[in-house]
Amino acid sequence: MVYNGNAPSNYRDIHQKYGPIVRVGPNEVSVADYRAIPVIYGVGSKFTKTPFYTLMSPIYQGSIMDSMFSTRDATRHKYLKSSVAQIFSMTNMRNFECYADECTQIFIDAMLDLEGTPVDFSHWLQWYAFDVIGSITFRRRFGFMEKRKDVNNMIAKIDTGLQYVKVLGQLPGGMLGSLQWVLFRLDGAFQRIGMTLLPDTMDRFTKITEEEVDRYENSVATVGVDSQRTDFLAQLREKEKRLGKISQRDMINHLSNNLLAGSDTTAISLRAIFYYVIKNPQVYGKVQNEIDEADRENRLSKFVTYEECLKLPYLQAIMKEAMRLHPGVGFPLERYTPSEGAEICGHTLQGGTNVSISAPVIHYNQEIYGKDADLFRPERWQEAPPEVLKAMDRYFLAFGHGTRTCIGKNISIMEMGKFVPQILRHFRISWASPVPEWQTDAAWFWKQSGLIVRLERRVRA
Numbered sequence: 358m359v360y361n362g363n364a365p366s367n368y369r370d371i372h373q374k375y376g377p378i379v380r381v382g383p384n385e386v387s388v389a390d391y392r393a394i395p396v397i398y399g400v401g402s403k404f405t406k407t408p409f410y411t412l413m414s415p416i417y418q419g420s421i422m423d424s425m426f427s428t429r430d431a432t433r434h435k436y437l438k439s440s441v442a443q444i445f446s447m448t449n450m451r452n453f454e455c456y457a458d459e460c461t462q463i464f465i466d467a468m469l470d471l472e473g474t475p476v477d478f479s480h481w482l483q484w485y486a487f488d489v490i491g492s493i494t495f496r497r498r499f500g501f502m503e504k505r506k507d508v509n510n511m512i513a514k515i516d517t518g519l520q521y522v523k524v525l526g527q528l529p530g531g532m533l534g535s536l537q538w539v540l541f542r543l544d545g546a547f548q549r550i551g552m553t554l555l556p557d558t559m560d561r562f563t564k565i566t567e568e569e570v571d572r573y574e575n576s577v578a579t580v581g582v583d584s585q586r587t588d589f590l591a592q593l594r595e596k597e598k599r600l601g602k603i604s605q606r607d608m609i610n611h612l613s614n615n616l617l618a619g620s621d622t623t624a625i626s627l628r629a630i631f632y633y634v635i636k637n638p639q640v641y642g643k644v645q646n647e648i649d650e651a652d653r654e655n656r657l658s659k660f661v662t663y664e665e666c667l668k669l670p671y672l673q674a675i676m677k678e679a680m681r682l683h684p685g686v687g688f689p690l691e692r693y694t695p696s697e698g699a700e701i702c703g704h705t706l707q708g709g710t711n712v713s714i715s716a717p718v719i720h721y722n723q724e725i726y727g728k729d730a731d732l733f734r735p736e737r738w739q740e741a742p743p744e745v746l747k748a749m750d751r752y753f754l755a756f757g758h759g760t761r762t763c764i765g766k767n768i769s770i771m772e773m774g775k776f777v778p779q780i781l782r783h784f785r786i787s788w789a790s791p792v793p794e795w796q797t798d799a800a801w802f803w804k805q806s807g808l809i810v811r812l813e814r815r816v817r818a
């Protein structure tokens with residue numbers, strides 16, 4: 358079932374059929390009860406990530422490099438998070454806005470050039486998101502938008518890697534651990550054979566990151582520190598003055614992780630936003646009015662700022678609603694129960710049971726999101742009484758929950774909140790695909806294709 362790419366609806370179906378807690382594998386349980394979210398993922402919970410996540414760790418200098426995202430070890434997680442938490446904070450986002458704006462201008466120019474012709478937004482939005490995260494991370498725009506292609510097959514590489522993850526990740530944890538041991542831990546020739554069978558699709562990202570770190574060092578050595586640079590790498594180097602030296606390996610780890618965690622996720626969410634807006638003319642009209650009115654009243658800068666987009670409440674509701682119906686991660690967020698076991702949905706699960714909740718299951722829950730939970734209706738976020746809204750937010754799983762919640766959320770929210778109104782301000786967008794729907798494939802990320810649109814420039818209000 359998972360291989361077919363329909364995990365989100367498959368999990369919904371099995372819960373519909375068998376109830377809120379379903380055994381889906383030898384030691385694996387899927388849960389659809391939102392009350393279990395704080396128990397499994399909440400701050401202070403002792404549940405740990407499963408070996409599924411290690412499959413997504415890159416290999417660097419011959420050994421697995423667990424990232425802040427993939428590590429299963431609480432101490433290592435805390436250690437990795439401590440040096441970068443401030444860089445991901447909301448207050449720091451204004452340092453990244455200029456990088457997003459540069460990319461937005463390139464996107465707009467390209468769309469002006471392609472005006473009137475069918476444009477594959479599935480590609481363009483990913484090229485945009487990738488160029489933005491490269492710029493934010495180390496001031497390197499990969500040039501997807503300028504070259505209008507998947508530069509160095511980077512996107513294809515992530516996709517291939519995730520097709521492996523999708524299938525191998527279904528093996529029970531113990532078997533997965535053994536397989537990883539065989540493929541990654543053995544030295545010499547055997548390891549190389551293993552690597553040929555299971556190519557490390559992420560090595561390109563660690564190489565690029567190495568190049569950028571070297572470029573930064575060389576420029577500091579020749580012309581000194583560039584005080585204009587506010588990108589992630591420059592800020593991390595600045596931090597070393599106060600926090601002490603960050604090893605080369607940790608540096609590569611943090612920076613390459615941004616590329617891997619921050620491009621597909623944002624692209625998927627952008628696709629969902631544009632798709633639902635285009636497919637719902639009433640919503641489109643309403644958000645267009647909100648943007649045009651703000652424009653007429655001179656409340657929007659040349660590039661919409663993050664602060665300005667927060668004052669477009671309907672746009673904010675659209676963003677949430679799109680990520681509710683189509684969250685970036687379509688797979689269950691797997692955890693092991695702690696050694697003493699756990700009580701979930703009235704069942705006692707022994708220690709080391711793989712237990713998980715999927716965003717696409719919870720997000721369609723009618724108790725939380727209303728009887729019309731399967732409809733795209735941004736108004737639900739504006740009409741809900743405070744208590745209901747609190748629950749809608751609390752159980753919103755697009756960015757995960759609790760201790761291991763998404764640390765990059767602020768980057769995406771800033772990036773999308775600025776970009777969407779900027780594009781709607783400049784262009785009228787319509788569906789231009791010969792088929793009425795997009796196609797989706799869930800391989801951890803819940804990726805869409807076939808989002809073909811046509812753009813016409815608007816005479817600005």
Ligand code: HEM
Pocket residue numbers: 425426427438490614615616618619620622623626684685686690691754755756757758760761762763764765766768769
């Ligand atoms: C709309 C965009 C995004 C979505 C939907 C998203 C989704 C998620 C989700 C669901 C998790 C939790 C995974 C789990 O519990 O198993 C997560 C964690 C994480 N995300 Fe994001 N993400 C987004 C953007 C980003 C960006 C832009 C970055 C970095 C630049 C990023 C970096 C991370 C990291 C490092 C973690 C692990 C955090 C930890 O364990 O402490 N994400 N993300």
